[in-house]
Amino acid sequence: MPEAADPHAPISSDEAGERDTVDAAPGQGANWPIGEHAQLGLETVPGWTPPAAYARESTRDTGPRGVDSLLPNWAATHPGAGHSGYRPESTIGGDERVRIYETNKYPWRPICQLTIHSRLGDEFIGTGWLIGPRTIVTAGHCVYLPAMGGWAKRVVVSAARNGQDRPFSSVVATKFHSVRGWTVDGKREHDYAVISLAEDAALPEVGQFGYAVYDTPTLLGSYVNLAGYPADKDGGTTLWWSARRSAQVDAHVLRYDADTAAGQSGAPVWRLDPSTGRRVVVGIHTNGALTGNSATRINACVFANLAKWTA
Structure with missing residues (x-):
């Protein structure tokens, strides 16, 4: 065998x-x-205290531009793959999310907004985080989009973005890495990837x-x-x-x-x-x-x- x-x-x-x-x-x-x-x-985030019961x-809110919204559609046409276990992200009970305004401070600074451009011309939102000046970790489905032609065409990375304020500007990435368990087998448990930045786009000042x-x-x-x-x-x-x-x-x-x-x-x-x-x-x-x-x-x-x- x-x-x-x-x-x-x-x-x-x-x-x-x-x-x-x-x-x-x-x-x-x-x-x-x-x-x-x-x-x-x-x-410790201003305006938030640990909740009781x-x-x-x-309530589920997928958002119109989140790349995650592609997964249920992909699962419908690929019933044998691991994507069939995916469900939209959700708020559970009351929405307790708190907006972070001081994104240029640690630990918020290394968290990046991703604008993902697929090979079919669509645009989606995702998130990533830096583990090195040129390496951003993200979900596999943020860079390998099975329903949209495979590997993303490009991803615009904006570290510490705060609305229209981009304290570290934005850089464009075109090189991505994932694993066979995601790109070939489509298994949820292997949904992870990294984005590699070019040398001249490194972000050592971000942390x-x-x-x-x-x-x-x-x-x-x-x-x-x-x-x-x-x-x-x-x-x-x-x-x-x-x-x-x-x-x-x-x-x-x-x-x-x-x-x-x-x-x-x-x-x-x-x-x-x-x-x-x-x-x-x-x-x-x-x-x-x-x-x-x-x-x-x-x-x-x-x-x-x-x-x-x-x-």
């Missing part, structure tokens, strides 16, 4: 066993103030997130922060944050009740360590589900590919 293809095998746009812990990649921000809610592992009614592999007991039930550019808010030009405890953790996926909408795919899902003030990304937000919203978990295989693509 032939050996099964490795779903984590890297595939680039210019080409046709989890461990318990892994040290985080170098990040920034350990010395930045962490605020009054840090003891919970939460960022909440209703589990769900970056660290990322790591945590064991399941550490992740389960801990607070996670999430921030991205939802298409239902200001046309996807403003940054919005929310946070909840993780509700379910498996080998490839994190699930949580943090409020999101289409356009936030690719957003960082991070833990804040109150003892050190260090922010560490543990997942890449991708989509909604019947039980909440979810991210591709950074496990050992994902970590290894991110490190390889950064190098």
